[in-house]
Amino acid sequence: GAVVSQHPSRVICKSGTSVKIECRSLDFQATTMFWYRQFPKQSLMLMATSNEGSKATYEQGVEKDKFLINHASLTLSTLTVTSAHPEDSSFYICSAVTIGGPSYNEQFFGPGTRLTVL
Amino acid sequence: QQQVKQSPQSLIVQKGGISIINCAYENTAFDYFPWYQQFPGKGPALLIAIRPDVSEKKEGRFTISFNKSAKQFSLHIMDSQPGDSATYFCAASATGNQFYFGTGTSLTVIP
Numbered sequence: 001g002a003v004v005s006q007h008p009s010r011v012i013c014k015s016g017t018s019v020k021i022e023c024r025s026l027d028f029q030a031t032t033m034f035w036y037r038q039f040p041k042q043s044l045m046l047m048a049t050s051n052e053g054s055k056a057t058y059e060q061g062v063e064k065d066k067f068l069i070n071h072a073s074l075t076l077s078t079l080t081v082t083s084a085h086p087e088d089s090s091f092y093i094c095s096a097v098t099i100g101g102p103s104y105n106e107q108f109f110g111p112g113t114r115l116t117v118l
Numbered sequence: 119q120q121q122v123k124q125s126p127q128s129l130i131v132q133k134g135g136i137s138i139i140n141c142a143y144e145n146t147a148f149d150y151f152p153w154y155q156q157f158p159g160k161g162p163a164l165l166i167a168i169r170p171d172v173s174e175k176k177e178g179r180f181t182i183s184f185n186k187s188a189k190q191f192s193l194h195i196m197d198s199q200p201g202d203s204a205t206y207f208c209a210a211s212a213t214g215n216q217f218y219f220g221t222g223t224s225l226t227v228i229p
Contacts, residue, residue, distance in 0.1 A: 041224075042221075049216060093161045093162070095217075104213065105149075105150050105211065105213045106164065107152065107209075112159070112160065112161040114159070
């Protein structure tokens with residue numbers, strides 16, 4: 001299957017700082033990437049849909065000024081958690097959706113980023 | 119409203135047994151039904167997926183059964199192994215739209 005990378009895999013930061021997480025599709029282009037948040041023993045919670053060349057679409061209840069998303073190219077999307085607080089500590093996972101070809105609309109996930117805000 | 123309902127929440131199976139996880143959906147526009155396997159601390163990995171033009175898809179020990187009229191699909195893991203112990207999520211999407219996930223099933227395979 002297609003490969004999606006995420007960096008960093010783990011980050012610990014102080015309250016009030018900003019953290020940037022990168023999501024890359026390594027061997028395919030993706031016009032659409034998704035950002036999820038996952039709490040322990042729970043399903044994935046969609047935060048936002050990132051579309052290349054346009055503004056992200058945020059789910060209800062997700063603060064767009066706190067979780068800044070940039071989809072700069074067909075292979076890269078970034079999530080910046082601004083002024084992070086302890087309640088932002090979570091497992092953040094991105095995914096990328098294939099376009100075209102026999103494997104269209106398949107979603108592949110990155111390995112996730114564990115964010116801990118002290 | 120939960121777009122995709124998944125059951126059971128947890129499942130314990132003996133090694134060599136069959137694990138069965140079920141999902142149901144309402145939106146008839148869905149045309150892609152994947153299953154993901156997730157180990158602790160890792161991102162979900164695509165395990166197997168089906169589109170509604172077929173009723174069954176098999177890859178190795180993993181089989182998806184799809185019932186379009188009942189709007190249900192299930193994952194069967196044959197000859198379950200301890201290494202299969204993980205959380206499994208079903209999902210559904212309509213091409214070009216977001217994916218909706220089930221609540222997950224924690225599978226434990228006992229040696």
